[in-house]
Amino acid sequence: MHDIDNLQKSITVDTFHTDAITHVYQYPLYQILLFDQETIIQIDFTTYIIPPQSILFLSPFQHLSFRNDGTTAPQQLRFHGDYYCIEYHKKEVACNGILFNNIYIQPYVVVPISLFHQVEEIFLKIKDEISLLSQHSDAIIKAYLQLILALCSKEKKSTMKDFLPLELQDNTLALQFQKDLELLFLEQKSVAYYADKVHLSIDRFSKKIKQQLGKSPSTLIQERTILEAKKMLHLTHLPIKEIAEQLCFHDEHYFSRYFKKNVGISPSQYREQVGISIVAK
Template identity: 55%
Template structure:
């Protein structure tokens, strides 16, 4: 089975293992977590979404247990998966958005109910179990996406007047991330000094521009490793690295494993289903 549900205790394990799987955590109340060493504060019941090999740390471990759903990317709907691993996915693999969504008590309870149904289904071993589990997972993702879209729209209304440089940088980064990894390049286009540019982007997007550049390159590398049969050398060339060895070192520095290991663990069988 390519899906597993567990109950974990953050207080006992503040530094959980990095998994080659997608993960959803049901957080029952306000918490502070760090994802890829960047801290985030939830303000209510929420859901946290991690992509393969993202690093998680419980900064304020709660004594309350947390439900964890782990699944392989090929487990759920192919078209939904392709959309969600794109750079503009709402839940997974979006370097510009917070990795969690706050939800109302009613939505949280509804998702808990769906997870409990999934747990029961996992014990039946019916020939229909995979289809039923996929349907439950799709519904959880749909409810989460709806809540996340509402949250994003509200944030845009609140921050619209203060996000000019951040929005411009996002557009520029999407155009040039494969060819240019220099902060000075983007600062220059926006007619800002590097210090001013870095300060504005950190305030508006929550991360330094150097971090966002690195994350965008790694995101694209992960997508190409997961969803294509391009060789490591071809991916390195596509992302304008000097050679595949430099690309492999860069990838391992930020992900923790080599590109070939990532491809082996995360899988690319989804391509065959086109």
Template identity: 55%
Template sequence: MDTDQEIEVQLKSSADFQQPYQTPFYQILLFKGKGSFIVDFTEYTFSGNTILFLTPYQCFQWNSPATIEMECLRFHGDFYCIEYHKKEVACNGLLFNNIYLAPHITISDSIYSEISALLLKIEDEKQVGSNFSSAILKAYLQLILALCSKEKSIYLNNGALNGSSLPELVHFQELLEQNFIQERSPAFYASKTHLTPNAFGKNIKKQFGKTPTQLIQERVILEAKKLLHLTHKSVKEIAAELNFEDEFYFSRYFKKSVGLSPLHYREDVGISIVAK
């Protein structure tokens, strides 16, 4: 894959996403307005200057009648590995790969203009091209990711996004992180938080916009994606590690959620440099 295919900036319209859309690239979408969109079957609303972060093969669909123009930056994990550079930008688990947080934030006019200017610099550098282009493009990308990580951290610290005030919800996140491999029944987590399954389900849905079943499945799939991308383990080994009966059941489970097989996912997304 050459540099032209590994990172690019596109001007898009929300009309381009009227149907479910997936790609093996990480994506950052910058847009203004008011409306809603769907990511992995969960609907989110937005208003004002918005920046949205999508991981490879997340399913994205526009859900508003209004047509909005947007700037789209996409990059492949082979070009820039967010796990390898986590000390510099700290975006893995903050901007990307977090099932508990909304995938977007509202940003100020100044930050919006700064990121838009950096996207223009990426476009210009790709047009010019040089022996140093790859390094320059990575520097611009890293700056964008660092700025966004800083903004989202501020946003979260101010309690503006998914601030969980109920102890049982915090407890659920801790329980899920500890038990998702062995326990995939919502009833297990409801009992541990001392709530009826019905009350537990309503609280989780209200807080996260997702059902307990969705969150459990998303956590399993997130771990599967990490193992496929960050290790050289075989599909059989990953299936066993995630407590599936066999690799065939795991492959069906993965494909139903992601839309393609584990092997196809690994082929398109690649194996990270950290796997070495």
């Protein structure tokens, strides 16, 4: 059984307090935040207007910023993905998952008020269980966390058309780009390549993708590459040099600079704080 210090390092529930000005926050843990009122936030420097009764999902070291007007104090749950619900985590939280790490869709889900209150109650139950630390606390907390993820995954699937298989959806430019990017992002990191595939100029292609997906194709290519790097650093013991090679960076040092520029820390620091090596300690 884990002692209280180890348990609290693996999962915490509290109120997300900010100062009076906009500030950027980054954590080496997964985060779930409950917003009971409309809030304007930035995730990785993309602006979102979060409606009331929204649940926001953040992966380790994502950039979060919002201005606290004195009334915004969302409840937050932070957890280490490898310690809690490992199998469920790998399936549902992995690269391009439904709740976390999907570069093509909004990072939050708007839920019915009854579900919002249900998740609030589960937050409180997890917090109580952490303080109790009984013989069965680990199993109970894992079950509560998996319940939150399952309920929110179900809600997001039911409200988002984009989770239908690509072959069942309209063949829009954005969907075709998603399909191409998933297949080719390792070898093809040039916007010109994807624009040429659909016989559009780079400017026209970029404008259309930005209109349909809310991000430029260059940003999406970059984010998809970083997501794959995070997944490999998180879920494997591969040397960083080998990860760089698999991601088609022929220079390990260039890969490290690229990763640090986009994430804020080096690949080795990311692995040290987020990767599976933590679980073995």
